[in-house]
Amino acid sequence: MAADARTTRLAPTPSGSLHIGNARSFLITWALARREGWRVVLRLEDLDIGRVKPGAHDAAIADLRALGIDWDGAPEVQSADLAPYRDALSTLASKGMLFRCDRSRNDIRTAASAPHAEDGETRFPPGLRPPASWPTRVDDWHANHRLLVEPGIERVHDELLGDHTFDPGSEAGDLVVWTKLGVPAYQLAVVVDDARHGVTDVVRGDDLLASAARQQYIARTIGVSHARWWHLPLVYDVDGKRLAKRHGAHSLQALREAGVSRERIAGWCAWSLGLIDTRVALDLRALVELADSKHLQIAARATRAAPTVFRNEDLAWLVQRNHHAT
Numbered sequence: 010m011a012a013d014a015r016t017t018r019l020a021p022t023p024s025g026s027l028h029i030g031n032a033r034s035f036l037i038t039w040a041l042a043r044r045e046g047w048r049v050v051l052r053l054e055d056l057d058i059g060r061v062k063p064g065a066h067d068a069a070i071a072d073l074r075a076l077g078i079d080w081d082g083a084p085e086v087q088s089a090d091l092a093p094y095r096d097a098l099s100t101l102a103s104k105g106m107l108f109r110c111d112r113s114r115n116d117i118r119t120a121a122s123a124p125h126a127e128d129g130e131t132r133f134p135p136g137l138r139p140p141a142s143w144p145t146r147v148d149d150w151h152a153n154h155r156l157l158v159e160p161g162i163e164r165v166h167d168e169l170l171g172d173h174t175f176d177p178g179s180e181a182g183d184l185v186v187w188t189k190l191g192v193p194a195y196q197l198a199v200v201v202d203d204a205r206h207g208v209t210d211v212v213r214g215d216d217l218l219a220s221a222a223r224q225q226y227i228a229r230t231i232g233v234s235h236a237r238w239w240h241l242p243l244v245y246d247v248d249g250k251r252l253a254k255r256h257g258a259h260s261l262q263a264l265r266e267a268g269v270s271r272e273r274i275a276g277w278c279a280w281s282l283g284l285i286d287t288r289v290a291l292d293l294r295a296l297v298e299l300a301d302s303k304h305l306q307i308a309a310r311a312t313r314a315a316p317t318v319f320r321n322e323d324l325a326w327l328v329q330r331n332h333h334a335t
């Protein structure tokens with residue numbers, strides 16, 4: 010495939026068996042890529058040391074393979090080489106945009122005037138920035154570092170969800186880009202990786218739409234380009250919370266053990282997103298046919314307005330042995 014081919018990535022955090030919501034995002038990403046002839050990179054995002062469990066890399070790969078998903082080339086493993094992230098951090102420091110921050114969460118909460126509404130995020134108060142001048146090189150790789158982010162509008166154009174505006178400087182303030190565990194924070198790692206893996210199209214859950222604005226800002230500050238964005242609605246539980254890996258019954262491993270076929274999972278994913286009208290088992294070639302961008306755009310917008318809830322009846326449909334449409 011040409012080096013300049015469009016490229017997407019599957020970026021699971023190997024922290025436990027994937028769930029049906031992850032399956033929907035990954036299957037749609039894969040189907041869109043295969044339909045459009047994009048390259049697919051598998052990247053295991055294992056830098057969140059507290060969340061990554063032993064054996065989880067293989068489990069994530071097994072979950073994807075069992076869905077029928079494939080990728081091009083060997084998996085990229087973030088923890089295998091920290092040099093690219095260190096280089097990016099050094100670049101931010103050389104631009105005078107980086108400061109070491111030893112403030113505790115409590116300090117920040119106390120100093121912040123108002124907690125951010127979503128996810129209880131607290132904006133880092135500018136008053137807690139160290140006095141100028143900031144070092145232009147990184148001396149301690151085991152300290153938290155933040156990137157300077159002044160208030161300002163960041164427009165995100167999403168291929169599925171249209172235009173959205175964010176203000177990372179007002180919403181989050183100075184972003185943590187490196188942690189005292191000696192590893193980059195998610196926001197920096199993802200920007201560095203998407204750039205070095207040649208990712209032109211990021212397809213992922215819409216819980217990361219606001220992160221796209223932060224990632225655009227970081228990419229611009231480092232001097233790399235960012236990808237096109239395609240955010241897909243998530244799947245929620247009956248309490249309105251997004252599915253999490255702790256919900257055992259929704260895990261792909263549990264579904265496999267209950268004898269659920271990949272065609273049935275693909276069918277549920279396509280149906281729940283409104284790509285097909287009836288819940289039927291679907292082979293992956295059919296899913297690839299359905300995953301054209303116009304169709305996906307309509308489906309994503311409608312599903313964002315009326316989010317998918319995974320109910321007992323969905324589980325019952327998945328596990329039934331009889332594979333006829335219901």
Ligand code: GLU
Nearest residue numbers: 020021022054199213217
């Ligand atoms: N590893 C992240 C997750 O599992 C996804 C990050 C991304 O797609 O940018 O939620």
